[in-house]
Amino acid sequence: MNTLSTQKGFTLVELVIVIVIAGILAVGSVQFVGQATQGYSDAADRQQLATIGWIASEKITRELRNALPNSIRLSASDTCIEFIPVIGGSHYKTLPTSLAPRTISAIASGFSSAPANTRIAVYPTAVGAVYGQSNPGPISTSIISSLSTTSSLDTITLAGDFEFISESPERRFYFTQDPITYCISGGRLNRYSGYGFSGTKGTPQIIVDKVQSGTFSIAPATLTRNAVVAMHFELVGGTTHIVDQEVQIRNVP
Secondary structure, three states, X not given: OOOOOOOOOOOHHHHHHHHHHHHHHHHHHHHHHHHXXXXXXXXXXXXXXXXXXXXXXXXXXXXXXXXXOOOOEEOOOOOEEEEOEEEEEEEEEEOOOOOOOOEEEEEOOOOOOOOOOOEEEOOOOOHHHHXXXXXXXXXXXXXXXXXXXXXXXEEEEEOOOOOEOOOOOOOEEEEEOOOEEEEEEOOEEEEEOOOOOOOOOOOOEEEEOOEEEEEEEEEOOOOOXXXXXXXXXXXXXXXXXXXXXXXXXXXXX
């Protein structure tokens, strides 16, 4: 008895159709995975720039809030902002009003000793006078050489004789340190410190190195509100992120 055997398989046309369909599915899958990966990468870049921008603007904001009244000034291009930081203050009882004295008697400020490289500022009302380093003036040309304190009073001695140009209506004074400058230049946000009042800034500390452009501006204080500093800069790094921040500045000298 003869048995007929039947062979089963795919024709060439069927194989070609399967290959084409598999290719289409593969291309679609690759595009889907690629788009998802690119979307994640773009989101990560945006998040990184947003974080960098937030940290930079918050650092500047915190320092500007401690700026000496009427000490903030901008460069001609509005890409640099300079100010004198305040580290403390109190109310004085006696103040040098002639060139010979160099001692200030004040209500206890909370300092147990004189912080390094610290000056005294009294009634700073004009930017030019603050940076002029003149004697008499609103900010001492000499640093504090000693500070002794009791339970209620401080005795502050300057390193050299100095006359304050005018007294504060509220008998207020500030402990200040050397000026600080933030500059946007060469794709970077730089911070300069420790240069004193010489104007020669030296090597900066790089805060951000992905800045495409940026400026600072100041809205002067009025009788109804404090001064406002606005900062605007664009960060680039796979995408673009814009930072806009405003800081209210004390305007009571």
